[in-house]
Amino acid sequence: xxxxxxxxxxxxxxxxxxxxxxxxxxxxxxxxxxxxxxxxxxxxxxxxxxxxxxxxxxxxxxxxxxxxxxxxxxxxxxxxxxxxxxxxxxxxxxxxxxxxxxxxxxxxxxxxxxxxxxxxxxxxxxxxxxxxxxxxxxxxxxxxxxxxxxxxxxxxxxxxxxxxxxxxxxxxxxxxxxxxxxxxxxxxxxxxxxxxxxxxxxxxxxxxxxxxxxxxxxxxxxxxxxxx
Numbered sequence: 691x692x693x694x695x696x697x698x699x700x701x702x703x704x705x706x707x708x709x710x711x712x713x714x715x716x717x718x719x720x721x722x723x724x725x726x727x728x729x730x731x732x733x734x735x736x737x738x739x740x741x742x743x744x745x746x747x748x749x750x751x752x753x754x755x756x757x758x759x760x761x762x763x764x765x766x767x768x769x770x771x772x773x774x775x776x777x778x779x780x781x782x783x784x785x786x787x788x789x790x791x792x793x794x795x796x797x798x799x800x801x802x803x804x805x806x807x808x809x810x811x812x813x814x815x816x817x818x819x820x821x822x823x824x825x826x827x828x829x830x831x832x833x834x835x836x837x838x839x840x841x842x843x844x845x846x847x848x849x850x851x852x853x854x855x856x857x858x859x860x861x862x863x864x865x866x867x868x869x870x871x872x873x874x875x876x877x878x879x880x881x882x883x884x885x886x887x888x889x890x891x892x893x894x895x896x897x898x899x900x901x902x903x904x905x906x907x908x909x910x911x912x913x914x915x916x917x918x
Contacts, residue, residue, distance in 0.1 A: 729821060
């Protein structure tokens with residue numbers, strides 16, 4: 691029995707882990723949906739608030755009407771008493787008592803609507819500020835996720851292409867070596883051609899002072915002296 695219980699516990703634990711993984715994988719989407727749900731609740735709360743405020747206005751108009759009726763009937767009582775008609779005055783006084791009772795009830799109702807409207811307004815303002823803050827946080831979370839994803843992609847690409855980069859470096863070195871070899875061969879060919887041609891012989895005679903030499907200033911001056 692204890693083994694079965696442990697198996698059930700293990701299954702429940704595994705299910706919890708899977709659930710947490712799903713939540714973690716979709717945490718941003720869930721957060722965004724929760725914000726939308728909160729916005730929908732706010733919209734409904736505002737509709738409810740308008741209804742409460744409308745009833746508050748109706749109760750206020752009813753209060754004003756009752757106060758006006760009471761004042762009017764109090765004038766009727768005064769007129770009836772001035773005419774010595776106490777029975778009529780008493781009947782009007784009963785009406786006034788009824789109106790005052792209604793006034794008391796409407797006063798209580800108006801105060802209740804007023805309190806409810808004030809409380810709902812405060813809650814809505816607080817909720818709007820909280821939702822606005824969550825929206826800012828969501829924007830930052832999305833931006834951070836994008837940056838982290840880009841960073842991970844760059845890191846993965848560098849790691850996976852590391853061997854390719856090394857291979858590319860080797861290819862570049864081979865190209866440079868090949869080009870250097872070509873330049874060396876060209877220079878050697880030019881040198882060989884110079885050594886095997888007439889130019890090489892002329893250079894050797896010139897170095898030995900044999901053959902036609904360029905006239906120096908002293909040689910020219912000496913020649914002119916002898917000529918004179």
